[in-house]
Amino acid sequence: MSRSVPLTALDPTTPVIVGVGQASERLADPDYQARSEADLAAHAVQTALSDTGRAAADVAFEIDAVVGVRTFEESSPLSTSPLGRPDNMPRAVAKRVGMDPRRAVLGVTGGQSPQSLLTEFAGEINAGRTGAAVLFGAEIMSTVRHLTATTEADDRPSLAEEVGGQLEDRGYAIAGLTTHQEAQHGMLAPLVQYAVLENALRHRLGRSRSDHARAMGELFAPFSTVAAANPHSAAPTARTAEELVTVGPDNRVVADPFTRLLVARDQVNQAAAVVIMSVGRARELGIDESRWVFVHGHADTRERTLMTRPDLSTAPAAAAAVRGALAVAEIGLDEIDFIDIYSCFPIAVTNVIDPLGISPDDPRGLTLTGGLPFFGGPGNNYSMHAIAEAADRARTSPGSHTLVVANGGILSKTSVGIYSSTPAPWSPGDSAGVQALLDAASTVSTTDYADGPATLETFTVVPDRDGGRKGIVIGRLGDGTRFIANVEHDDTEMFDLLAGEDPIGTTVHVRSSARGNRVFASRTAMLRHHPATVPSFRDGYEHVEIRRDGHLLEVVINRPEARNALHPAANAELDEIFDAYFADPDLWVAILTGAGDKAFSAGNDLAQTAGGTGLEVPKNGFAGLTSRRDLPKPVIAAVNGYALGGGLEIAMACHLVVADERATFGLPEVKVGLAALAGGLVRLPATVGPVLARDMILTGRRLDATEALAAGLISRIAPAGDVMTLARTVADEILAASPTSVRESLRAMAVAESIPDEIDAISSTSSALDGLLVSKDTIEGITAFVTKRPPNWTGR
Template sequence: MIPDLSGLAPNTPVVVGVGQSSERLDDAGYRRMSAVELAAAAALDALADTAVDTATVASAIDTVAGVRQFEISTPGAPALLGRSDNYPRSVDQRVGADPGRAVLEVVGGQSPQHLLNEMAATIVRGDARAALVFGSEAISTTRALAKAEDRPDFTEQVGGQLEDRGWGLEGLMSMHQASHGLTDALGQYALFENARRARLGQSREEYAAGMGALFAPFTDVAAKNPHASAPVRRSAEELVTVTETNRMIADPYPRYVVARDKVNQGAAVLVMSVRTARRLGVPEERWVFLHGYADLRERDLMERSDLSRSPAAVMAAEYALEAAGITAGQLATIDLYSCFPIAVSNVADGLDLAADDPRGLTLTGGLPFFGGAGNNYSMHAIAETVQHARTAPGSYGLVGANGGSLSKYSVGVYSTTPTAWRADNSAALQAQIDAWEAPEEARRADGWASVETYTVKYDRGGVRTGVVIGRLEADDRRFIALVHQGDEEMLGLLSDGKPIGRRVFVRSFGFGNRVTTSQERMDTILARREPVLRDDYEYVTVRRDGHLLEVTINRPEARNSLHPMANEELDEVFDAYFADPELWVAILTGAGDKSFSAGNDLKYSASGKPMWVPKNGFAGLTSRRNMTKPVIAAVNGFAMGGGCEIALACHLTVADETARFALSEVKVGLAAGAGGLVRLPRAVPRKIATEMILTGRQVTADEALGLGLVNRVVPAGTALAGARALAAEIQEGSPTSVRVSLQVMAETEGIADTADAVEHPSSALESLMVSQDAIEGMTAFAQKRRPEWKNR
């Protein structure tokens, strides 16, 4: 029966062409195609799929939208064989199109379906007539030929208009997560997977068998797909049995059940208005309609109440089906994004689909077997779905496209059955998701806790890294922690025992949270350092002169900039200073006459080596609380960026005439996050502070004095001497009074009302009045002699 298409609105969107391309390294006709060439080949197939002259169809395209390749999906990622400066334009030139608009989508496997949803809505609004969406990867070729003498050069400079939407990585991975080993999707999905196993109450063996049973049918589909990168049938047992070739990557994943990124594949979809399709003469039997769709985003990793599920993905699928007016049971075809087993089982659980559903849960063979770990996998799924819909007119097919770490989910329901366009309700659904209750996170976790989920990652040499997400016993806050390298007892618990729900002990450090089996073991493997000065610092020098401590940053060759090791030493020194009752005043300066400190060591930061800052902040000062003994900055030369932030964190500053102050972070694409953005507006007039922060301009010593940024300006080369003189003046007074004064100032700093601040009850003042120094001070005054302070 031929459907009646006469009543369709002219701006109804309809998919009219799909195409795929691929090549494998061992193909007889292997052509070493670039990502652009693969996408163009798929796009030309999509144009031909309309059954209309390709040049005629190409001339009607007014919008092209490209899915990002992996090499342009991460800041700083290299393009080993070169790349196009405008990927969508490179492709449209090859197919003979000249669209007015070119789009490069954000990162994520949801991109193909999301773009199709968006382009269809754009056509409905009348802002486009025909849109070509496409994506591709040439990862296999790039890795194989990167070091070849005759390697191809895929560099293209085409220029032209481009709506580059950026990476879109916000919320997918935080710096805090990265510092705990979660820099990849693999580790995060493993956490979800183990949480799901715990929820189901399954043993490791039972859960592994389930993953194998889920993916074994996928290999059957891949084996028959000419575009599959690994067309090999494997049994359920073979998929999950750990062997030399199927090594464990991250518990519970052996290599065979994770997405395959070594692919050379491209896919494209052409969508246009009914009016345009009729004008071009596209046969109506080629038309496929989008009956339901949705685009939703899950809460960020640490904000999810249940780490074993992604309810947003299920909600998206349910809504798309509801919009289409069908149930999951009425679908003829299903393709669920399958980078890892839980990406499939999460939605299958929600829609009540069994692993052995006779319809299958993939049309391509899935990401571990068909391939396509890049963002464009689901474009292939859409192409297969459209082709199947045409072979069974009136049937329905669902594509579920997942992005991030069970983060972003886009769904489309397709059929040849004509339908009017339905605006989706994603915005209202997203508002519901955003309002879900989220657990509170403890960035710095200390104390007894329980394991909520975990994984153990394995490198190629077999070295294990344990990652735990847990809940603190004291307040149920959630935290992430690493197992200390070499802690075999904790690694054994995670690898062989039953860790979820197990009581463990966590402690925070500047380099992150660490977790182990008990407090006693934590004290053994990461013993607390004693707050005492030592003689063998590598990056600082210390000099003790009676009650005065002089600390010198000793990296003049690096303008006294600080890297993690120097920060740790300064943190240790100031721990000792504040703990030692015989040290009353500290001076911090920089070695040489060029620089107090140039701040963060940017060369070290750019080296790729691990970065961290002590819990007490940059130089052990910028985040330190309870600084109840004075620290004087003796600024000689430049105090730039973090160096200026160090000076701001000190109680007093003495600068020589050569001193220059600046929060220069904006000059290198950073921000003054070590306190400068907070302290400078509190130290100088706000407009001056804003100007300094936004321009990075330098302030001279005299200007800094006028602004109240420094206390004294002294002749060139005498900053340390000037600081010593100021320290001597402080030491004339009672160290107890100095300490209490700083404490009360800190306690009342946040009290806006002056009278309330004056009346603030402080135990420090109570203690002062009965201190030996108070008695000594009054007695000495009465006896007309110099007091002998005891600091108690």
């Protein structure tokens, strides 16, 4: 039983949709005008204002909030606007239709936005904070791509516009939708991410490739039929299931298992708008009650990040949102008359209908518009068109209920609305309660660096237009840890495995490097591509200098022109050098410093990061040290100038730090939009205490050598220019001691650091005695002491 009440019983603050509008144009249309985004959106808004049945100008005067859905051109920090855009899109659109709203809002990124914004502003209206609002969104990707492809830069129109005025820009809100692991392995594009989910679904359902292809085609063929009858469709052509999945010149595979006709079409020029206001305001304006549409139910949920989901074939937050909205509406799924499910890819639909028991050929249909591959995928705004269609259904079929399911991210955010012309009071819903249950579910741990045998969990292969291909695999190590890996471009054996009927569940082998993880069909194949190597020193290095002096190794970062900042090549060389140092029994102590007198290291080379190679960091971390789990022999940092950002993190990863009196220490990452993630956030509080560490980390505050000594960050200070002399002195003092005792002491301290109880930690150090009892150096040390002669250490 729904929450319906008589119109006369409604609170005047009850929100109600009173107008909807859509606008579109296609390049091939005879009246194509190449409208700007603001112009196309204004057309949809004007249509929505007129759709109220009252004079558009009169309704426009009442609007006190204009809310824009964020476009693809501004959906991430990497987005661009080739033709320019207004500095305040909501007010640019408002100005075109004669509105002067008190409040202008630009929503966050994601296909859930139209529904989530409508839910939010319905609540604002019910609370009395807003009387009437217009929500809109528009995309002109088709026009922009056409003009940039066919027009010289100087001849292209400028769509830039200075509007100014108040704007509540809510930003991207895309944190957590993807990870650095996905970025490093080429799994950032939604097409690729959805493909790996779709293949996981196929495996769970036990379908053959052909059976699953047929199922995807049969799911989407009815969508194309709806799109063919929709005047706003970008591709109004009815397709058979076979047409959708048959590979050909016009329907190539874009990412296994998707063909081009199965994925969202973003080359569109489409806009949609909704006018929502309070019942009281609607009555004052004399808007006919037959045009009123009520929000009976709603819910918003958020899924775990892709890589942490327990099962990659499903995202239960979507179905939970539908159930939550039905509960608010107090109706059952069988009381829904019309349905529109966000359909960017087949799994976005099946992920909703399968757990709810809705058949792919449900007689109600699964789309009102024709779906994203056929009607079109206008950026984040698709579901505004679905809401407009839902309002039309509510008016033409009084008493019916329409379900709209909006999806954002990678099945990441779901926003659901249930619409009807039947009067109903507003309910705040219980999205928080639904989300709390979802958040209680278990997650999967992940790793950046995967090595050894593993189980292939899912995959995709993305073909290039030039005949190449990119293989992406998600797998599990023996302990259940999940990783992403790529296939080497020339590994035909692995590509053949992925092209098989069902490679999921196969045992594979994975190897990590600074470039990311690489997966192979067998250990033999892995060793063939990457033969095992013995750590050793080269004759020379491009970015680093080394010098051996007996048992001492001196390592110099040789990039003074960049203040010894590190880029991937320098990091790789340092990692290799320290591998060789720790493996060489004749080297007992190492000193690390920077070339010149200006800097030990200024950290990460931001110019390289901006160039796209910043994610290439060795498994052992920055300089081959910051993430190295085992440093069995002493490393001394000789800080001869700036030790900033990653430079300070490198120094803190060393066992001892000595500094020139002119040295400077700091973690300025927050000043460039980064964070000290190579150990600084962990090691600095442990070294100088949490209070001073927070001051340095949150403000970028720098310490001079005297302050660093007082804080315990360094152990000794050298006169200007003499830090290497001091470092060598410290090294000589260590070399005068038993190298076996030094190594056992380092090992025992490392073990004890992880034990919180002091007595337990002390007990753990007794294991050092086991190694010393069988050491020649222990016998030599005792003998030399008794006979009053200098010891002759061997390190054994």
